Amino acid sequence: MSETPIVVVGAGLQGLCSALALVERGEPVRVIERREGPALETSYANAGMLTPSQPDPWNSPGVGKHLLQSLGRNDSAMLLRVRALPSLLGWGLRFLRNSSPSRHRRATRNVFALAQYSLGATAALRESLGLEYEASTLGTLKLFRDRKAFETSLGIVKRLAEAGLVFRALDADGLVAAEPMLAPVYGDFFAGLHFPGDECGDAHLFCQALAAQLEARGVRVETGVEVKSLRCHSGHVQGLELADGVVEAERVVVAAGCWSHALVRSAGLRLPVRPAKGYSLTVEARHLPERPALAVLDDHLHIAVVPLGTRLRIAGTAEFAGMDPRIRAPRVQNLVDHFLRIYPELAAELDLRAGTTWAGLRPMSADGLPLIGETAIRGLYLNTGHGQLGWTLAVGSGQVLADLVIGNPPGVEPNPYLASRAL
Ligand SMILES: Cc1cc2nc3c(=O)[nH]c(=O)nc-3n(C[C@H](O)[C@H](O)[C@H](O)COP(=O)(O)OP(=O)(O)OC[C@H]3O[C@@H](n4cnc5c(N)ncnc54)[C@H](O)[C@@H]3O)c2cc1C
Numbered sequence: 001m002s003e004t005p006i007v008v009v010g011a012g013l014q015g016l017c018s019a020l021a022l023v024e025r026g027e028p029v030r031v032i033e034r035r036e037g038p039a040l041e042t043s044y045a046n047a048g049m050l051t052p053s054q055p056d057p058w059n060s061p062g063v064g065k066h067l068l069q070s071l072g073r074n075d076s077a078m079l080l081r082v083r084a085l086p087s088l089l090g091w092g093l094r095f096l097r098n099s100s101p102s103r104h105r106r107a108t109r110n111v112f113a114l115a116q117y118s119l120g121a122t123a124a125l126r127e128s129l130g131l132e133y134e135a136s137t138l139g140t141l142k143l144f145r146d147r148k149a150f151e152t153s154l155g156i157v158k159r160l161a162e163a164g165l166v167f168r169a170l171d172a173d174g175l176v177a178a179e180p181m182l183a184p185v186y187g188d189f190f191a192g193l194h195f196p197g198d199e200c201g202d203a204h205l206f207c208q209a210l211a212a213q214l215e216a217r218g219v220r221v222e223t224g225v226e227v228k229s230l231r232c233h234s235g236h237v238q239g240l241e242l243a244d245g246v247v248e249a250e251r252v253v254v255a256a257g258c259w260s261h262a263l264v265r266s267a268g269l270r271l272p273v274r275p276a277k278g279y280s281l282t283v284e285a286r287h288l289p290e291r292p293a294l295a296v297l298d299d300h301l302h303i304a305v306v307p308l309g310t311r312l313r314i315a316g317t318a319e320f321a322g323m324d325p326r327i328r329a330p331r332v333q334n335l336v337d338h339f340l341r342i343y344p345e346l347a348a349e350l351d352l353r354a355g356t357t358w359a360g361l362r363p364m365s366a367d368g369l370p371l372i373g374e375t376a377i378r379g380l381y382l383n384t385g386h387g388q389l390g391w392t393l394a395v396g397s398g399q400v401l402a403d404l405v406i407g408n409p410p411g412v413e414p415n416p417y418l419a420s421r422a423l
Contacts, residue, residue, distance in 0.1 A: 005030040006251040006405065007240060009263065011221045012043035013203060013390055014383045015255035016210040017398025019219060020125075022253075025402050029219050032240070032247075034226040034259075039207030042257050042390065045280045045358040046203050047304040047315035049295050050122060050392045051140055052115035053165060053195035056108040056156060057368025058276075058318065058388065059099040078302070081321040088320060091274045094366035105159075107368040110416035112160050114370070115389065117412040118396025119199065125395055131209045134309040135201035138294050141170075141179055142193045143342070145300040150191045153299065157193060168194040181292045184345045200295045202308050203391045229266035230254075230380065237267070237379040253401065255383040257390075258323065258361040267377055269423045273385045275323055275361035280315035281335050282308070283355035292343070301338040312350070314339045318362070318388075327359045362387050371419040372397055373404040381405060382419040 008019045011033035019029045035041065058078070066078060085092075098107065126135060144150035157167050168174075175192040176183050211221045230252065231238045239248040254260045258275040265271070285291050285307075295306040303316035314335050340347050365371060365385035370393060374381050383401045386393045400417065403410040 003028065004248070004250050006253060007032060007247060007249040008253045008255055009227050009240070010254070010256035010260075011038040011207070011211065011223070012041055012255065012257050013039065013207060013394035014257070014386065014397060015253070016207050016214070016221075017394045018253050018255050018383045018401045019214055020210055021398040021402035022405060023214065023217050023219055025406050025408070027402070027406065029214075030247075031214065031219060031221045032225050032227055033221055033223045036224055038211040038221055038223070039204045042360040042362060043203045043207055044360060045282060045313070045356070046278075046360060046391055047280065048200045048202055048306045048308050048313055048391065049140060049297075049304060050119055050199040050201070051195070051389070052112055052119055052392065053140055053142070053157070053167065053193075053198050054297070055111035055115055055160070055389070057098070057104060057111065058364070059095050059368060060104055061099055061101050063099050064096050079317070079319045081319065084320050084322040087322050088274055091272055091366050094272055098367040103367070108156065108160075109163065110369055111389065111393075112163060112165065113412055114396055114400075114417060115392050116164060118393050119197065121399055121411075122199070122395040129209075129213055131206065133201040133203075133205035133209060135199060136295070136307065137199050139194055139196040140198040140200075140297055141175070141294045142195070142297045142299055143175065143189045144191050145188065146190050149299050153193065166195070166197050168196070170194055179292055179294045179296060181290065181343060181346060182296075185342065188341070198295070200306050200308070227256075227263060230263060232267045232377050232380070235376070235378055237377055251379045251381065251405065253381045253383055253405070257384060258363045260363065260382065260384040264375070264382070264423070267380060269375060269377070271371070271382075271384075272366040272422050273363045273371070274320070276364045276387070277319040277321055277324065277359055277361055278315065278388075279317050279327070279331050279335055280313055280358045280360075281332060281352070281355045282311050282313045282358070283350050283352055284310065285312045285350060286310035288346070288349055292346070296342065298338065298342055301341065303335060303338045305339060305342055323361065325359060325361065327357050332357050362390070364388075370397055370417050371422060372401050372417045373414065373419045375419050375423045382423075
């Protein structure tokens with residue numbers, strides 16, 4: 001064990017899970033975070049779902065046509081903005097190259113393996129440390145408005161069942177039996193799938209709990225400190241440049257979400273990760289006599305409605321718009337319109353205008369898999385690129401990263417996720 005601390009850059013889900021896993025393996029760690037607290041970027045108000053059941057990367061066969069059709073359309077679930085095109089060129093070609101049926105199937109299997117491992121690790125951590133983050137273990141209900149979409153999903157799910165995914169197929173009656181709050185829209189949905197192994201919970205609360213666990217172990221999350229660039233020499237990392245000085249380090253873990261790209265660039269590497277903006281609207285539902293119990297995912301509208309304690313979170317949409325964090329009113333309206341189609345009666349009881357709107361940037365890798373482990377620069381590690389599944393994959397990815405750093409065999413075969421495949 002080296003006495004020089006490993007510096008983890010970023011206190012979102014990946015940075016905090018990496019830091020805790022390293023500390024648990026006896027390594028000295030420092031966490032440096034630009035914002036004023038942990039998890040104030042993409043890990044702040046995501047949909048909150050832990051879904052090994054949804055491992056298929058977004059670059060499914062035919063995605064190119066779909067994205068081109070979305071140009072300039074604010075009502076499209078997946079939207080490509082024209083001005084983002086130049087920043088997406090090289091990455092976009094790789095994203096499309098990975099959308100062949102065989103590559104997409106392989107990536108789906110590999111994401112599923114890491115997600116299953118991660119969910120087990122999340123539950124173990126929750127229980128051993130008594131973490132409280134409004135967790136629910138009731139599973140996800142996926143809703144389908146037509147037979148074709150249902151059958152396509154059923155095909156994917158049946159293949160994953162061979163690898164351990166548990167599911168129940170439900171007809172319209174079964175859907176309402178599983179989630180009685182869907183009764184007013186009985187008949188709108190052709191069928192559904194229930195995934196009892198999925199979970200949900202508030203990622204920001206989870207991150208705050210992890211930061212407290214780190215502090216209890218003597219690791220301070222140094223907030224309000226921005227890393228300006230990485231310092232490397234002769235193929236080795238040497239440290240970090242801050243605004244007011246230099247931190248020397250022989251081992252650095254970049255877990256800076258979408259901002260990892262710029263940091264890694266300062267070391268001369270090109271990270272194939274680009275942002276896909278998503279939105280959420282969180283509404284207080286404490287006053288309602290009955291609230292939905294299950295997280296639901298509408299396959300056609302691409303949105304999720306997730307109970308988090310007494311609140312409901314409506315989340316979704318993907319916008320390739322570069323590093324643009326702005327909250328755009330038409331995209332929020334999109335969420336509201338879709339919510340009205342799932343829970344019209346519930347929506348009438350809620351004050352949606354008093355809800356909290358939020359937008360975050362998902363760090364999307366070009367091949368749909370995260371990048372974990374050492375790069376071509378000795379001592380420079382990554383834990384990023386988890387895209388739409390960064391909460392699902394966080395605890396497991398942190399453990400894989402920590403095992404790779406100390407040279408232990410990880411609890412899941414790490415080859416598909418190694419950062420060295422790309423840099
Ligand atoms: C709308 C939406 C819904 C989602 N829903 C789900 C879901 O239901 N389930 C799921 O599994 N995933 C979901 N995700 C994805 C998930 O939220 C992300 O993959 C995950 O939060 C990424 O975590 P991260 O730690 O990589 O990045 P971040 O949370 O962005 O953390 C990176 C941190 O690094 C810091 N940083 C950046 N640059 C520097 C620097 N130079 N110096 C110091 N610090 C720096 C940032 O301030 C930030 O705190 C969703 C995402 C969105 C947008």
